[in-house]
Amino acid sequence: MRIAELTALLHLASPALPIGAFSYSQGLEAAVEAHWIGDGDTARTWIEQGLLHVLARGELPFIAHQLARWEQHDADALAAADAQFLASREAAELRRETEQMGWSLKQLALSLEWGDTARRATLGAMTPLSQPTAFAFAAWAHDVTADAALAAYAFAWAENQVAAAIKAVPLGQLAGQRILVAARAVIGQAVDCALATPPERINTFSPMLGVLSARHEAQYSRLFRS
Template identity: 55%
Template sequence: MASCGDTSTGAPALRELAALLQLASPALPIGAFSYSQALEAAIDAGLVSDAESARRWIASGLDLLAGGDAVLLLRQCRAWHSHDMAAVSQCNDTLLAWRESSELRLETEQMGGSLARLAQDLQWGGPELRARLAELKPIALPTAYAYAATALGIDEVHALTAWLYSWLENQTAAALKAIPLGQVAGQRILYGLREAVSQAVQRTRDCADEDISTFAPMLGVLSSRHETQYSRLFRS
């Protein structure tokens, strides 16, 4: 068993870990902090009002992602790796079509475009692959994330896990601001949903075509309401 003093981990694995930490960091300049994905509207409607209701809301969101966006993200990691641009483009079009409101559509386009530009600026991936990336406009966030993970040599399951955890972290941060919650309550949510992230990863990996679903009418209604909400902290 490895310990804190173990030095046997190879350099390639450490490079992958460092790349993964950068890609999953809240400091990544793609604007994730400015979106709540209808959580703010749920708070305004009284559906989320404390730490426990926030935990339930976030857990349900993880489950929704595991059977929808995350499935296509995983497939796009494989498609980018094999240079299958037809599959990448088809998944990207599907992800954009899945957005149920103008705010959710603008969110994935803005964050996806920002990540794609960052990948170009930092020259992640070879020239040919970057040229293919530049052709995808508009680009959904999972498409750009799958590209970045592939270009940085990150294992697809590690990339998927980090993406889901980043979503969890962003939702928790939104709850801290909008409910509001204390920092310790936020950490309890993150700690308590670690197993849910693991389960979401497994569900995504096992998801068959006929099981893919993004059916969440309440999310669509709340997101639409958020567009005209009187007071807002977030863009979605």
């Protein structure tokens, strides 16, 4: 891997990227409230199942196909696919999350003038915009390969889930690091699955995640926005 590609991936996967990921748990906090997660083992299971059965079948293959559309600069296809992705969000707070993070990443990309003028214009015109489509643009702008982009996105997701679990369960830092180490192999499986998934096989069938997210909207005490 080229140094430029590696540093771009480290930047895009960094928790310091100012898009607000730290304020969301994507259902994990609701799972803690429902007593599905209560220790390191159950947190690890939740995160690994999320990688293999949610991201690997939904967001990751979607990013791979959006990356190809950015390369071709097929503006109509990009917009249509993004609208379909937004409509697939299982709960209102999950949709607000991806729109907020997509908007933040778009503003960052436009302000730093990533990519070329024509594609930046296409990105700027997409409102609302999902985080995966904005991430695919950023990956294209930095000449990142699809497999590396998906691995970075999946690791950033897993790292954020671990950070949420450390606060919400709560877990110790060492328990969180054990989960991240174990997630390395799972991320590889998720990326392989995503790259083999054609557009018509993408799905977000995770009904209990939707139920937990809907419950979270009215949860009495919470730290996170999702």
